[in-house]
Amino acid sequence: GAGVSQSPSNKVTEKGKDVELRCDPISGHTALYWYRQSLGQGLEFLIYFQGNSAPDKSGLPSDRFSAERTGGSVSTLTIQRTQQEDSAVYLCASSLAAGANSPLHFGNGTRLTVT
Amino acid sequence: TQLLEQSPQFLSIQEGENLTVYCNSSSVFSSLQWYRQEPGEGPVLLVTVVTGGEVKKLKRLTFQFGDARKDSSLHITAAQPGDTGLYLCADPDNTDKLIFGTGTRLQVFP
Numbered sequence: 309g310a311g312v313s314q315s316p317s318n319k320v321t322e323k324g325k326d327v328e329l330r331c332d333p334i335s336g337h338t339a340l341y342w343y344r345q346s347l348g349q350g351l352e353f354l355i356y357f358q359g360n361s362a363p364d365k366s367g368l369p370s371d372r373f374s375a376e377r378t379g380g381s382v383s384t385l386t387i388q389r390t391q392q393e394d395s396a397v398y399l400c401a402s403s404l405a406a407g408a409n410s411p412l413h414f415g416n417g418t419r420l421t422v423t
Numbered sequence: 424t425q426l427l428e429q430s431p432q433f434l435s436i437q438e439g440e441n442l443t444v445y446c447n448s449s450s451v452f453s454s455l456q457w458y459r460q461e462p463g464e465g466p467v468l469l470v471t472v473v474t475g476g477e478v479k480k481l482k483r484l485t486f487q488f489g490d491a492r493k494d495s496s497l498h499i500t501a502a503q504p505g506d507t508g509l510y511l512c513a514d515p516d517n518t519d520k521l522i523f524g525t526g527t528r529l530q531v532f533p
Contacts, residue, residue, distance in 0.1 A: 341520065350511060351523040364520055399465050411456070412521060414465025
């Protein structure tokens, strides 16, 4: 079937506004990951889900960031009161299961620009 | 926390040249994955290496895992413009998430 789908592909928002980013994983993939990539940099882990629960939220930069996953499928990453330093590409990935033996399949990301 | 350092950070070469990029860790890898990311897209898995000293080939790409499993290299023979992209190494830590390296940005000019 289709790969990982993220929406919107681009989002420009004013400082202080809230934004919601969406990820549709590959059907049947139980693990879902969010990463952040600043311009030209590597990937910074934010959070991952196994089913609907999030065993590891250690990468969320502040309490303005939250994520949820419903029905073991779609996930949303919400950033409240956006700041300019939140500008980055937010990448979502899914895998059959969590762990080293299940490669990650990435979406094309949401490019967030906070003005 | 596992730290993955990649070098060089940037590399610009002409078509036909050979190159090697490196990934080094502050501790032993459990296993190691290499990804390539093209502009505007997400990273795509190239290979996974598991055993110290392991060598894997993918067409013109040769991946080597260090004997002590603390380093890895990616060698590209006769680079082509289609090889342009960001090369990332990644290690799954013991909490089931991938930790990515800092990346090597490769530009191959025709």
